[in-house]
Amino acid sequence: MAALLSVFGFIIMLGLLIFIHEFGHFLFAKMFGVRVDVFSLGFYGRIFSFRWGETRYQIGWLPLGGYVKMFGDAEVSEIPPHLRHCAFACKPLWQRALIVFAGPFANIVVLPLMALGIIYLLQGQAVSTTIGSVIPGYPAAKAGLQAGDRIDAVNGTKTRYFRDLLHLIGDIPGKHVQLRITRGKRQFDVKIIPRTIEEDDAFGSKKKRGIIGITADFRTPTVGISDPNSPAYRAGLRTWDRIIAVNGTPIRRWEELVRFRQSHPKGPHKYTVQRTLRIHNPALRFRHPMKPHTIVVHPATRLTSKGKAVYWDGIHSSELFVKSVRAGTPLAKAGIQVGDRLLKLGGKTLQIASDLGSLPNKKDAKYTIVYERKGEITRRSFTLFEVTFVDPLKQRHKRTLLGIQLGMPYERGVKIPITSPVSFAFRRAAQDTWFFSGLLVRVIKKLFTQEISSDNIGGPIMIFQIAQEAVKSGWEIFLRHLALISINLGIVNLLPIPLLDGGHLLFFLIEGVIRRPVPPKIKESAFLLGLIFLLFLFLLAIKNDLQRLFSG
Incomplete structure (x- = not known):
């Protein structure tokens, strides 16, 4: 059954990718009065066909593409005068260019908007502007904002969803x-100056953001x-325990626990604790919540570096505790272990997990890390290096990474019903389409500059594997993969390679500059070179697909 679903998913995905591309050509050809003789999904012969009007619609035996055969795509001199009104070659240059461009446009814009739009349209809810966490030391914390506050407007512009709020700021x-x-029941205004950071936009250009x-x-x-000598540990608390109530009052947020401890520093603190039993075994791996139990912590006093006595219980958020370490990675070689609490990285004090991302990700860069293990502070040096990993499709990637996973004790923010779901879905789909397009342009650029290995180029077998994984993961993942592959197909088709749509557009551009069509012999030579290049690319993709299929 699973195999049949995978095949069905592959047929649907490939069929949609081809259909939307060819329909783009077809639609614009019809708009400009060009006669379309054949609309075909697939090549070589006909499994099924029918004629409607002047066009024969068919499905070919080889489902690796499709084509729209338009009347009059030869030289103008070869077209009878009485049929030139419906001939492709006799149409104005801008119309021919739009007909050719419409195929990639449908892949880059239309299909992704439809696929992603369906996802957002069916969600029904979106994350609200209620603040989940406030990062210490940032403008929001300095302005006194708290977890649970809701931001209703930015400079007078009303905002309802968190993603829109981040864009406005x-x-x-x-x-x-x-x-x-x-x-709560109170409304007030706060003036704040966002911190400026510089990051890459979708297309890799540096952009300042607040x-x-x-x-x-x-x-x-x-x-x-x-x-292990802290009051919390002696009372029985352990890393990854979740406190679900304090003195009988239920809590959900870390900030609630912090406020309770600050308001009752002496204690004792009566915690209701939910502990998860973790079993890690090659044959059996699962997490099982144990029955909640009560632990009473009696804070102790200790002196700060300035000689001031303070109450201390040894409780930290698990956010900066190491949950897993990948063997052979920089921090694994530096001696980092599961359960270590990270304190500093590259000389910077860590406050939240995302601070790890501020480290410049440069190969051979040397850094220091400070961590706590069993009450002892340790400082180690390490060097970043590239690590090879294999994704679910057996593609090999090289990336400089630290090689750890932190506790990350986060839960999703408050969700609210979506008002105006159609406009919401279109806006979100357009944002994602723009982002995915920029990402894929950067990937293609890196393929040509050899920053990414050509081993990552895939063909039909890879698309089948993607469809297979997507079907297993559900309809939402399937639609997201469909959008990504569609954008990728459209961008590749726009490359200025003869035989591709981008090659035709290049000839149209030259025609517009020199004010006459490119000579047929030059076109033929260019098409032959393009055919050789695309054949090489296809064989490379098949070779990579087969290597991934039979490796490991």
């Missing part, structure tokens, strides 16, 4: 922003205990 880095805040240090996802009160 991101577009005005370093400038005063007035936020309308709802806290951030204020908030997340929609909220930190759960999942604890990390790094000192």
Whole structure:
């Protein structure tokens, strides 16, 4: 049954990719009065066909593409005068260019908008502007914003969804922003200056963006205990325990636990704890919640570096505790182990997990890491290097990475019903389409500059594998993969290679500059070179597909 679903998913995915591309050519040809003789999905012969009007619609035996055969795509001199009104070659240059461009456009824009739009249209809910967590030291924290606050407007512009909120703030880095805040039953305004950061946009260009240090996802009160001599450890608390109530009052957020401990520093603190039993075994791996139990922690006093006595219980958020270490990676070789609490990286004090991303990701760069293990602080040096990993499709990638996974005790932010679902879905789909397009342009560029190995080029077998994985993961993943592959197909088709749509557009551009069609002999030679190149590319893709299929 699973195999049949995989085959069905592959047929649907490939069929949609080909159909939308050829339909783009077909639609614009009809719009401009060009006669279409054949609309074909697949090549070589006909499995099925029918005629409707002047066009024969058919399905070919080889489902690796399709074509739209238009009347009069030869030289104008070869077309009878009485039929030139419906001949492709006799149409104005701009119309011919649009007919050719319409295929890639349908792949890059139309199909992704439809696929992604369906995802967002059926979601029904989106993450609200309720703050899940406030990052210490960032503008939001300095302005007094708290977890649970809801941001209703930015500079007078009403905002309902968190993603839109980030876009509004991101577009005005370093400038005063007035936020309308709802806290409980109270509303008030806060003026804030977003911190300016520089990051790559979708197409790899550097762009300044504003951030204020908030997340929609909220930190759960999942604890990390790094000192075995701490009151919390002696009372029985362990790393990854989740506190679900304090003194009988249920809590969901880490900030609630922090406020309780600050308001009752002396204790004792009565915690209801949910512990998850983790079994890691090659044959059996699962997590099982144990029955909640009560632990009472009696904070102790200790002296700070300035000689001041403070109450201390040894409880930290598990966010910066190492949950897993990948063998052979830089931090694994530096001696980092599961359960270590990370304190500093590259000289910078770590406050949240995303601080790890601020480390320049450069090969052979040398850094230091400071961590706590069993109450002892250790400092180690390490060097970043490329690590090879294999994705689910057996593609090999090289990337500089640290090689650890942290606790990340986050849960999804508060969701609310979507108003105006059609406009919401279109806006989100357009944003994702733009992002995916930029990402794939960068990937193709890196393939040509050999920053990414040509071993990653895939063909029909790879598309089958993607469809297979997508079918297993559900309809939403299937539609996202469909959108990505469609954009990729459209961008590749726009490359200025003869036989591809981009090659035809290049000839049209030359024709527009020199004011006459490119000589047929030059076209024929270029098409032959293009055919050789595409044949080589196809064989390379098949070779890579077979290697991935039979490796390991």
